[in-house]
Amino acid sequence: MKIKPFDTERFFAVYEFTAPYILCASDCESMTVDELLALAGVPWETLGSLRLGYTESQGSPVLRERIAALYNNVTAEHILGLATPEEGIFITMHALLEPGDEVVVLTPCYDSLIHVVEYLGCRVTHWALDENPAGGWRLDVGALERLVTPQTRLVIVNFPHNPTGYLPTRAEWAAIVDVVARAGAWLFSDEMYRGLEANPASRLPSGCEAYERAITLTGLSKTYGLPGLRTGWLALQNTEMLQRILGWKDYTSICASAPSERLAEIALGVSDALAARSRAIVAQNLALADEFFERWAAVFRWNRPQAGSVALVGLRAASAEAFAAHLVSETGVLLLPGACLGSDDHHVRFGFGRRDFPSGLAQLEQFLTTSE
Ligand SMILES: Cc1ncc(COP(=O)(O)O)c(C=O)c1O
Incomplete structure (x- = not known):
């Protein structure tokens, strides 16, 4: 018996390092080794x-x-x-x-x-x-x-x-x-x-x-x-x-x-400081998302997350997979089709942990505006 393909990882493998706006990442904003050492007060020499x-x-x-x-x-x-x-x-x-x-x-x-x-x-x-x-x-x-x-x-x-x-x-x-x-x-x-x-x-x-x-x-x-x-x-x-x-x-x-x-x-x-940094980024991005989804309620059904860095949002389109493929090819904005995670073809995953979320969201909004 063969193991099923890992759809989420295969999807990311295609786009993660080429699409300029990753609007569906599950990780939170990363940092350099320099930044981590400075935060922890640890010298490079160690x-x-x-x-x-x-x-x-x-x-x-x-x-x-x-x-x-x-x-x-x-x-x-x-x-x-x-x-x-x-x-x-x-x-x-x-x-x-x-x-x-x-x-x-x-x-x-x-x-x-x-x-x-x-x-x-x-x-x-x-x-x-x-x-x-x-x-x-x-x-x-x-x-x-x-x-x-x-x-x-x-x-x-x-x-x-x-x-x-x-x-x-x-x-x-x-x-x-x-x-x-x-x-x-x-x-x-x-x-x-x-x-x-x-x-x-x-x-x-x-x-x-x-x-x-x-x-x-x-x-x-x-x-x-x-x-x-x-x-x-x-x-x-x-x-x-x-x-x-x-x-x-x-x-x-x-x-x-x-x-x-x-x-x-x-x-x-410095785990508390790292987690607090991520929570602050997610909170800022969620505030933007609240306003965005209110403006675009005709396209998306906002399912606000209670915790974590991602949300599975309803999409009022024939196919979330086709929507995501079209979106990334036209604008470089990446949304993850819900079907990759065993949901249906009418949901997409958004991720709120990255600092460039606002610019990706602005690109998505422009795309929706011009497609109206
Ligand atoms: C729920 C869950 N468990 C485990 C993992 C695996 O984590 P990693 O990719 O760091 O190995 C992920 C990654 O997305 C995840 O979302």
């Missing part, structure tokens, strides 16, 4: 002494200490450093699942969260987010309760959610964890966008804090604006499962890159 040997498979102890400090009830032994966040999805699913296992996946979703599980021959059911006619998305925890059975091995969620920007309330999150715990299932909690809550008070406890059979995935790509470091990690209370997952890492990367680990240690020393 990088010069870094040895370029292999690194520890589970991740550097210093880095794991800094990561563990982000959570309440885990320590460095509960952290598995990754060579890429993406790797965390691949190796966890391989360590945890057998063909025929029952898995519930929140949909739509980032491609690999469902494709790897399907590839492994699991019985996959979709727990779908519903679009609210008044705007935004809603989650039916009762539906999850009906989908989860005593045979369910794993439930896969991602909050704040890519692509909708949905964030459950604390009560909803507690109810989700409770449903999974009552079934004795594992919970894979993709938290790549955690820290990007419009209202920081609404940030949820991490999966690994909430449940002993939860596996949290996070990394520096989105909230912290450092996707080029490719740094990610898993956090889980169960050290036996951690060792099983680590066994799969021997077949993917063995260990992370030494320069990335060192820069990630430095970045985590």
